[in-house]
Amino acid sequence: MSHACGHDHDHVHTLDSGRIDARLSEARRLCEAKGERMTAPRLRTLELILNENAPVKAYDVIDRFHPDGAAKPPTVYRALAFLEQMGLIHRIESLNAFVACQGHADGKAVQPHAAAFLLCDCCGSSEEVAVSLPEIDQQASASGFETRRVTLEARGLCKACR
Amino acid sequence: MSHACGHDHDHVHTLDSGRIDARLSEARRLCEAKGERMTAPRLRTLELILNENAPVKAYDVIDRFHPDGAAKPPTVYRALAFLEQMGLIHRIESLNAFVACQGHADGKAVQPHAAAFLLCDCCGSSEEVAVSLPEIDQQASASGFETRRVTLEARGLCKACR
DNA sequence: TGGTTTATGTTATTACATAACAGAAGGCGG
DNA sequence: CCGCCTTCTGTTATGTAATAACATAAACCA
Numbered sequence: 525m526s527h528a529c530g531h532d533h534d535h536v537h538t539l540d541s542g543r544i545d546a547r548l549s550e551a552r553r554l555c556e557a558k559g560e561r562m563t564a565p566r567l568r569t570l571e572l573i574l575n576e577n578a579p580v581k582a583y584d585v586i587d588r589f590h591p592d593g594a595a596k597p598p599t600v601y602r603a604l605a606f607l608e609q610m611g612l613i614h615r616i617e618s619l620n621a622f623v624a625c626q627g628h629a630d631g632k633a634v635q636p637h638a639a640a641f642l643l644c645d646c647c648g649s650s651e652e653v654a655v656s657l658p659e660i661d662q663q664a665s666a667s668g669f670e671t672r673r674v675t676l677e678a679r680g681l682c683k684a685c686r
Numbered sequence: 687m688s689h690a691c692g693h694d695h696d697h698v699h700t701l702d703s704g705r706i707d708a709r710l711s712e713a714r715r716l717c718e719a720k721g722e723r724m725t726a727p728r729l730r731t732l733e734l735i736l737n738e739n740a741p742v743k744a745y746d747v748i749d750r751f752h753p754d755g756a757a758k759p760p761t762v763y764r765a766l767a768f769l770e771q772m773g774l775i776h777r778i779e780s781l782n783a784f785v786a787c788q789g790h791a792d793g794k795a796v797q798p799h800a801a802a803f804l805l806c807d808c809c810g811s812s813e814e815v816a817v818s819l820p821e822i823d824q825q826a827s828a829s830g831f832e833t834r835r836v837t838l839e840a841r842g843l844c845k846a847c848r
Numbered sequence: 849t850g851g852t853t854t855a856t857g858t859t860a861t862t863a864c865a866t867a868a869c870a871g872a873a874g875g876c877g878g
Numbered sequence: 879c880c881g882c883c884t885t886c887t888g889t890t891a892t893g894t895a896a897t898a899a900c901a902t903a904a905a906c907c908a
Binding site (some may be wrong): 617618640642644645651653655656657659660663664667668669670671672673674675676677678679680681682683686 | 802804806807815817818821829831832833834836837838842844
């Protein structure tokens, strides 16, 4: 896990394969429950995102998709759109990248939810946190604004990198 | 001011030229005060952003830069980076666009600040609101995370479009 | 005025994302 | 089982966003 800043970032570990398999199975079940199909490209895309516990670029998924050679962009972008709709991944706007939803890990709740992210500019790690936003809700109502989706991303340095 | 959704959006008005001139002068003064140079391409870029009171795409600025023909991308991207550093514009991550900072309008405070945005998906208008984020600050400290910059963007429908 | 720093001009390339259409696979009523 | 419809995938091409690298020019300053 080498990085732009030159450090090793041993603390940014990958999930072991058993853990990933468990989350892939869970994703399968979730889709089935919603009457949606968890197809091969969707599963492969999710697998590649779960392989990192940091946001992954679409073109990294594209490049790693096949053992020999890359996938075509639409294949992956379509899978990403689907996985996002299912609530299995989140798009990180400030990075043009995608990260697995932490709400599905460790048997936590599987409800779709608004999420906030703590994004380390040094090691690239991502932590998903749940927050309510009373102030912006209030400002929105005051303006007569109907909020549909909120993006909340904090960029900075994680504990290990400080 | 026609838009993708097919409406006219008369409520998304442009600033009159006197107002824009005032804000350009104010921007000049701000740069002078900071010992920075408000050059022609920077001023022109700011002018084009002030012409809309909605987020503007970089390539729209590029296309409109000269009366006859477009500017080269680096010219505009460099100006945008400068204006953002000066706190005169904000980047809207979820739109890949830039909007003038409202904190400089109407003689309000000129301090650099974290801002939140209410972004209408129908008419494209943007409203900048000031909010504090006690919950995410708290979550960040709990994780040992040092926040440097926060992106907060609410997408939805403005009062006029609802 | 000459050297240094900062900004711009220019060419080229890289990164990110989707349109459009053809074909395959799954679902379902007959 | 067949035919139809819908959904998903494959493929080509293109559109959109952003930056690298280096040459030139302008401002700053000793």
